[in-house]
Amino acid sequence: MAFAAFATAEAQPQAPKRKSRIALLLLLPGILYLVLFFLTPLISLTLTSLQVPSEFGDIGQYDYAFNWQNYVDVVQLYWPHILRSFGYALAATVLALLFSYPLAYFIGVKARRWPLLQSLMLVLVIAPFFISFLLRTLAWKQLLSDESFIITSLKALSLLAPDAHFTGTPFAVIFGLTYNFIPFMTLPLYTTLERLDLRYLEAGSDLYANPFTVFRKITIPLSMPGIVAGTLLTFIPAAGDYVNASRDFLGGPDTQMMGNVIEANFLVLLNYPAAAALSIILMAAILVLVGIYVRRSGTEDLL
Amino acid sequence: ACANTGGGSAKPSAAADTSETDKTLNWANWAAYIDEDDDGNYPTLVAFTEETGIEVNYEVAVDDNNTYYGKVKDQLALGQDIGADTVCLTDWMVGRWIRFGYTQELDHANIPNLANLTPALQDPDFDPGRKFSVPWQGGFAGICWNKEAIPGGLESVEDLWNAELKGRVGVLSEMRDTIGLLMLQNGVDIAGDWGDAEFEAANEILREQVESGQVRNIKGNSYLEDLKSEDTLAAICWSGDITVINAEAGDKWEFAIPTAGGTLWNDNFLVPIGSPRKTNAETLINYYYEPEVAAEVAAWVNYITPVVGAKEAAIAIDPALAENQLIFPDEDTLSQAHIFRTLTPAEEQKYQAAFQSILLGS
Amino acid sequence: MGLGDWLLPAYTIIAFVFLLIPIVYTFVFSFNDSIKSNIAWRGFTLDKWLNVCNVEGGAVCQAFGNSIVIGLVATVIATTLGTMIAIALVRYRFRARSSISLLLFLPMATPEVVLGAGLAAQFLAVGVPKDMLTIILAHTMFCISFVVVTVKARVASLDPALEEAGRDLYGSPSQVFWRVTFPLLLPGILAAALLSFALSFDDFIITNFNSGSVSTFPKYIYISASRGIPAEANVIASAVFIIALVIVITAQVSRAARVRRLAKL
Amino acid sequence: MAVREFAERGADLELVGIQKRFPGFTAIEELDLVIPAGSFFALLGPSGCGKTTTLRLVAGLEEPTRGRILIGGKDVTDTKSHERPVNTVFQSYALFPHMTIIENVAFGLKRRRMSDPMGKAHEALKLVELDHLAQRRPQQLSGGQQQRVALARAIVNRPALLLLDEPLGALDLKLRRQMQLELKTIQEEVGLTFLHVTHDQEEAMTMADTVAVMNKGAIEQMGAPEELYDLPRTAFVANFLGQSNLFTGEVVGTTADAITVEAAGTRIVVPAARSQKHQGEVTVGVRPEKVVLHTEAPTETAGRNLLGPGRVIDVSFSGVSTQYLVDLGALGTLLVFAQNVGFAPVAGLGTEVWLSWDLTHGFGLADELAETGRFPADDSTTSIAVQRREALVSELEEH
């Protein structure tokens, strides 16, 4: 099941052996595969990002060059989308963390006494994995459309201005991102909290810490690996997502993210260099952010 | 790596025809674009198979001209079979395919019924003499509205910018239709000789309306969802759709060609370069150019049929239908509709980018 | 005690309701007697469940079938390659270790659009036409990293003393692998395989860039989304959901029963 | 939380009618206990008998099902754990893995806003000779070092009552003896009340002022260590606290001073004052070190019980003393310790020997000896429970 991906196990002392031919045999196929289908595409993506339109060429025809100007162009043209992507992803990550932590805490700590309940709740957390995320997003779109029960009730309760609407707004996109990545946040949190040794909490309260201090000084720091893993697993895909922000789903013209821009350039405008340059920028930005984050949170070993 | 990015300079060559022995045909088309009965069968196709012995695999594979092109262009560039022996695409996209040599030349001898083609469509600028493409269905782009919410109705594109409709207006992501309507509103003859200035003017109007929040969203076919969920109350629409959703979700919507004129477009059969079943495709095209068959399809899909004689045939099915201007437009109606002129690759690139910049916001 | 005692359970219930709302919606609308699109409620029918494959010449079912095939093939390849890497990473020491770890981490840190666009550009440059094969290649690529992470945890938690005991008890290296190591890794490998399948089955973004004209279930939904998704898609999604849930819950309940039985001993 | 002062001196602890039920299991049936302020009290018992549970009740980490807990005369039954003037050295140390050693030790001081927590923490670390490791993390210390940190972390708070849950369990014999000495010194210096849980009888006996032997959730016997050892009241205590040679038989004679028991045809005399029962079936016993080994038949003397002849069936040298196993036929096998004051064992394997002991060393028990298999049912409940949970967890994860 999916949540095992985030599971950590009691590590056993291992005595890694000397360099061995067996290791090479075991590694070679997989590594070769990744080099072939991950690394070389990245390289050719880089090359594509430097192309220029063919002289006299038709739409979608480019020649190899070293046109770094492409990067300048896309940044100039799309900097709002770049900022928006990271802004939305950050907001969604924070919301997902706030939503998931209490949930994961309940499942991982409070429900320990009832293993069956615990596993059933875990199943419910991963349940969304089993139904297409496109369908779930569309369901939200319907559930939150202007004349839907939810929105009209909110308007009736004056919680929403009469002419306000939800779909197509930044809120809707952030909402969708948050919802779709909640399992990715909850599961790593659960796996660390599930292993949280309650004796530390007892020791804390034995040492005069009130429940809030215990939570702040002991629970949170001890669940840090889960927090880091969860936020990364949420932030990275959220920053690159283009389904939620798509105009056909929850987005509108002013909520378009980098993913949408890349898609439009790649599939509609056939502007491959721009799409590639944007991809490289997105990836580099994420790697830098992740690197800084991981270093600051003191979990470098994760990488 | 070989630098065959996109089109490529060397045009691919057509595949050998095996129609003689291979009595099958793959047809890629848009959704809800052929007659369908309650069991999910396509009656005209069933009849076609009975008549000719050719098994047709009808696939709803085209959701958008651009994305469909994006999916198959690499195979086309290599001259490979894209899994479809005939596809129906819109005029301007057909023009691109022909330019790139992605279509096979049709043998008119195999399509005697082509004589039934409406004269107005016989010689388009992207395919003079219809050597590579044959129209399937056509339609208008105009405006539509929710009759319950807007009992007074709308007349022109200007009416969409009415303050009461703020945030409840949809426009199409198909550049030629949305910009076309706006240019017509500006008094431009979209079929004629216009340039950057005219385009820019229309594009600016759209940008303003989108940025001010007057326009709720810019969508492809899914604008219908918004109409149905009442996220939008009025929109730039395609003619055939309104009949369909009225049938489906209650008679709530109305379509009109704006006073300044609407756009007219056509989707055209073509045979992709890698298809080995061109003759079968031609047989199919010929079949759908029989007026009775064309009428049957038109009665179901509610789009404009290019087949002369279909209206007469339709009267036999349902006299009311024949009166529907959206299916069998008379001269008067047709005179209000205009065809967007073919763009050069450079224009295409430039205008699409400008239009997309609105779609992507900033 | 007091407040904290019911606050957290209450929150949990609300959270689950929230998580399940769109799923229930999808399920309910699989019974909608809709015509083309499935938006307004038009009445209850079982038709869509009974005639799933009849709409649009069976396009839904064909897409679904493609997704299953792609998922299975990609899972088998990714699981095999990933398990091998995981074993090597934990059990052997070699120089390029950290670069390899980085290479394995990168695909997980790369947004899907970048993976999709990069691979698409690559296939384009080499002139490989897009079809099932390219989808499988793409899916395998992003699954490998997840498999490595999952299986690695399992390998690392495997006490090397067990293998040593196997050798000590006259097991030859291959016997030790197949009788001791492999059975102990199996649960981890199965979990990894399941995860791969789930990731592949639900992937849209990478698929969209690399699928050419081949349809998959998520892609079908995405395309249909622009003109109304037929209720049949809801039927298939709901069916997959229910089957998966039944399998998982059965496994959990029987595991719990086993644990309880075990506790009684 | 109010700033509180260090405890001036230890407080006394009183448990009144405590009962603790877990779902499906009663860990403590009925427990009454008074530990005077400033004393070193050891709770001794086999695994799973409820020692840790008792401690957790006192620390406030578990609520009693019934009964009251008083510390220094104040009822703390409903006081939260972090508000009790109690600190615990946990069986598993429970050092915070995300803090350095010094932060661990200073944790409690900071929570109570004591002045100069770091200084005091360093003092405490110096006491356990670990100040040089102050900046390390717990994972970087060996088991013994971790245990000392746990001790420092508790002691630094000068709690009125210090609970120690097998704080020396992980140490090897040598270090253990040193730590025992240290603990004792600290307790005497600071004058705190120590409640020390252990299953090491030697540890309990050498360290504590009072020892209580617990069995199945109840206290079987309690008293000064010498007293308990010298005069066990039940078979459990006789065998748990050191070893005993036990004989069960009918009382065949009673005088004011002594009773005579006939076991397998042999008469054994026990002082009446040292016997819990004076009629019927009685189990009597004697400690192995009180038994003297004779290689020649000794003459019967009034003040001594004499058994034999028997045969030495095992001699095992253990450094300080030699243990002899003597087969006495129907009477069973007897264990005899003889301190190695000379070089060679007194009697070799197979030698015929006689055994005798001073009447006054015998004792009579309140209950009878239950027969056990060669391997006793190894049902340390905790260990099984822990393993079960581990198995469960790992199974869940395998998924």
Place this chain on the structure above:
Amino acid sequence: MAVREFAERGADLELVGIQKRFPGFTAIEELDLVIPAGSFFALLGPSGCGKTTTLRLVAGLEEPTRGRILIGGKDVTDTKSHERPVNTVFQSYALFPHMTIIENVAFGLKRRRMSDPMGKAHEALKLVELDHLAQRRPQQLSGGQQQRVALARAIVNRPALLLLDEPLGALDLKLRRQMQLELKTIQEEVGLTFLHVTHDQEEAMTMADTVAVMNKGAIEQMGAPEELYDLPRTAFVANFLGQSNLFTGEVVGTTADAITVEAAGTRIVVPAARSQKHQGEVTVGVRPEKVVLHTEAPTETAGRNLLGPGRVIDVSFSGVSTQYLVDLGALGTLLVFAQNVGFAPVAGLGTEVWLSWDLTHGFGLADELAETGRFPADDSTTSIAVQRREALVSELEEH
């Protein structure tokens, strides 16, 4: 693999010039060892001294950096682990968690294609009294039961050489003693060669024919247990194997029979034959149980060393015996054991006492006593390394 027979009897083991370096650490410097067939050999030493490493070298789980290993006269240095006629009972049992108990026990037999593996496995399980649990899985057994299964799994193969790596470490004292008896019985019955690693000196001494004391990767002393205890050659052995009272001083007189050492002004006589050095600075010692406590000044006798007067500074009762700590001023503190044959301690706290022992019990050491802190540097490197690695790996995986 060829079908092999059960070993008819134990084989002898010879280690010649073994050295084992790990990257950055030499675990074994230079090791020579001969263990005769059929003997019970105990390897004793503090944590991290290289015991497990030695065993792993013999089992073929580790390759020596230098030196040769011979089993039954055959050089097996380059033979693979699974081809050596050796079985191991691992420190951590290493039972296969995915197999039932009976499958675990039958594993080795099946690998060697022995006939009736199940029957033989059941036999072995009966031997350790666990046949009724044959169908359970290891997780469902308690620690002690698991240990017995591990033993059965090794013994069932009747290996020429059985390696036991602290097989009784997890057991409580009582069970441990019983298992020791059992092991010894099995060894004698089957006649196998046992190489038993432990850090429990009492265990080593009661069980083994020969004990080797290992320290920092080398064997310090080796011999029969009584011999080692009676005449330790180094300060390490004197203190590791039991306790010792040691005095360091200059040799001030030498006769053919004895040497006289002057320590802090007091003369102590030690038999020359029992001293490793006869001149210069020499450390001499005596075991605490050999020392007699006098409450009145005894008269000096020829055959006895006499110290005192001193003051009793600690009395601790441990059941069988009482330990006295006597402060002798400049001479330091002495430990005296007295078996509790009477009731009350012989001397109370603060009593003035004299100490004496028979000259013949003294011994002189080859090296000098190194000063140690109150807490010895607790640097069992394995535990630290293991914990570090665990922390690291688990962090890596949490990702």
